[in-house]
Amino acid sequence: xxxxxxxxxxxxxxxxxxxxxxxxxxxxxxxxxxxxxxxxxxxxxxxxxxxxxxxxxxxxxxxxxxxxxxxxxxxxxxxxxxxxxxxxxxxxxxxxxxxxxxxxxxxxxxxxxxxxxxxxxxxxxxxxxxxxxxxxxxxxxxxxxxxxxxxxxxxxxxxxxxxxxxxxxxxxxxxxxxxxxxxxxxxxxxxxxxxxxxxxxxxxxxxxxxxxxxxxxxxxxxxxxxxxxxxxxxxxxxxxxxxxxxxxxxxxxxxx
Amino acid sequence: xxxxxxxxxxxxxxxxxxxxxxxxxxxxxxxxxxxxxxxxxxxxxxxxxxxxxxxxxxxxxxxxxxxxxxxxxxxxxxxxxxxxxxxxxxxxxxxxxxxxxxxxxxxxxxxxxxxxxxxxxxxxxxxxxxxxxxxxxxxxxxxxxxxxxxxxxxxxxxxxxxxxxxxxxxxxxxxxxxxxxxxxxxxxxxxxxxxxxxxxxxxxxxxxxxxxxxxxxxxxxxxxxxxxxxxxxxxxxxxxxxxxxxxxxxxxxxxxxxxxxxxxxxxxxxxxxxxxxxxxxxxxxxxxxxxx
Ligand SMILES: [Zn+2]
Numbered sequence: 001x002x003x004x005x006x007x008x009x010x011x012x013x014x015x016x017x018x019x020x021x022x023x024x025x026x027x028x029x030x031x032x033x034x035x036x037x038x039x040x041x042x043x044x045x046x047x048x049x050x051x052x053x054x055x056x057x058x059x060x061x062x063x064x065x066x067x068x069x070x071x072x073x074x075x076x077x078x079x080x081x082x083x084x085x086x087x088x089x090x091x092x093x094x095x096x097x098x099x100x101x102x103x104x105x106x107x108x109x110x111x112x113x114x115x116x117x118x119x120x121x122x123x124x125x126x127x128x129x130x131x132x133x134x135x136x137x138x139x140x141x142x143x144x145x146x147x148x149x150x151x152x153x154x155x156x157x158x159x160x161x162x163x164x165x166x167x168x169x170x171x172x173x174x175x176x177x178x179x180x181x182x183x184x185x186x187x188x189x190x191x192x193x194x195x196x197x198x199x200x201x202x203x204x205x206x207x208x209x210x211x212x213x214x215x216x217x218x219x220x221x222x223x224x225x226x227x228x229x230x231x232x233x234x235x236x237x238x239x240x241x242x243x244x245x246x247x248x249x250x251x252x253x254x255x256x
Numbered sequence: 257x258x259x260x261x262x263x264x265x266x267x268x269x270x271x272x273x274x275x276x277x278x279x280x281x282x283x284x285x286x287x288x289x290x291x292x293x294x295x296x297x298x299x300x301x302x303x304x305x306x307x308x309x310x311x312x313x314x315x316x317x318x319x320x321x322x323x324x325x326x327x328x329x330x331x332x333x334x335x336x337x338x339x340x341x342x343x344x345x346x347x348x349x350x351x352x353x354x355x356x357x358x359x360x361x362x363x364x365x366x367x368x369x370x371x372x373x374x375x376x377x378x379x380x381x382x383x384x385x386x387x388x389x390x391x392x393x394x395x396x397x398x399x400x401x402x403x404x405x406x407x408x409x410x411x412x413x414x415x416x417x418x419x420x421x422x423x424x425x426x427x428x429x430x431x432x433x434x435x436x437x438x439x440x441x442x443x444x445x446x447x448x449x450x451x452x453x454x455x456x457x458x459x460x461x462x463x464x465x466x467x468x469x470x471x472x473x474x475x476x477x478x479x480x481x482x483x484x485x486x487x488x489x490x491x492x493x494x495x496x497x498x499x500x501x502x503x504x505x506x507x508x509x510x511x512x513x514x515x516x517x518x519x520x521x522x523x524x525x526x527x528x529x530x531x532x533x534x535x536x537x538x539x540x541x542x543x544x545x546x547x548x
Pocket of ligand 1: 315359
């Protein structure tokens, strides 16, 4: 598969979204929480509390929606500042109640628009980066589809970052890269190669800890093994004192 | 995907790279300079005397990092750190070496930021100044590393940090490693902040993208030069996304002040004394408490 094949797969409309992962991993135990307590409830971010093998976890996901109606309601998974502030509120809540945080990342990027700028898109993302770095509870981020730049990173200052085999993570979209580099947005395939945005490339660069293999039928077994993998990881992280955990998280990003 | 979807689909926020290419004049050596805003010709010596601010309309010309340091710190007090650190092409991006070479020649610098210790009206501080002449102040690994080291040094030595930002955002040629600098620098800012130390950011024209979405917006106190363009996405990207013209002064320093995202807009001539005053107000005594 070429890098661009991964881009296409990551963006495919029939790909499971955060809602699907939440349903399959946590079932009826997921209780959704809404709003950032400051401005609004951003539907591009879904969040709540759930049970994972009997233990409480905070779950946050960037949600693109699964059909046109949902996609419009969820702004195609592109969050406004209130979405990132809602995510941070839930992370702070997780810290208070000593439960780990799991983030599902699937976004082409943070939204660019008048309201987003007026309400401080840059400030909202910056605050998440800062606060996540010293959050006193384990954080795991799983890239399930697209990981578009700062809007993805705002949910990925984590102790571990995992990626689905066909997920991508990039500082700029291949289209944007191609139009700047070659003044030709159609050269997306070449740009995809240059950007090193596939899970394999990112694993080699030390940006992610794990690649989750995607079976042909993504609906099947992946969820059971993923569930156990997450539970095991949280169990190991829970044994690490908070101060040490934060030091390890700092060093995880300090190395770049 | 039908066109309808593409129409609705938001654009990536960092596609504003290159949007602020060299269309703003720096101070050339000529006798008369034309102001790009009011179009008046101003005597070069008058402009220099006026801190490179237009004597007719108050437009703040862009400054190089060295010029900025010169205007801000006490004479001969700047001791540069990590001056020789240089970027390499870590992900093998096409033509990146050539770009770096050209940036070094046109800016006379090794990277898009210079860092060091200094005094400002006698007050000790760590200062980092970004440079738009070096690849539009984009954030490469070395940019992030120098800023991170500056913060770590300041934390260790209990010093305030002043950062002058100017940036088109992430550096595409370093791919994901550029994005990682946002997290790395934010981590260093957080540890400095948790140690109870002062961080002041001064936003200058333009500050956008990954720099806005990290250390530029993380100051205890955020200042800006007048009329500076400050945003997450660049105006052209936003216009392409929403398919309408943006209102006048949208994303200006004054707009951000009004929306509550910066503390004050400060004239260039007042910047040094303002910084000194703010540092003094946060000075620790020997017991580690406030000096007052
Ligand atoms: Zn003028």
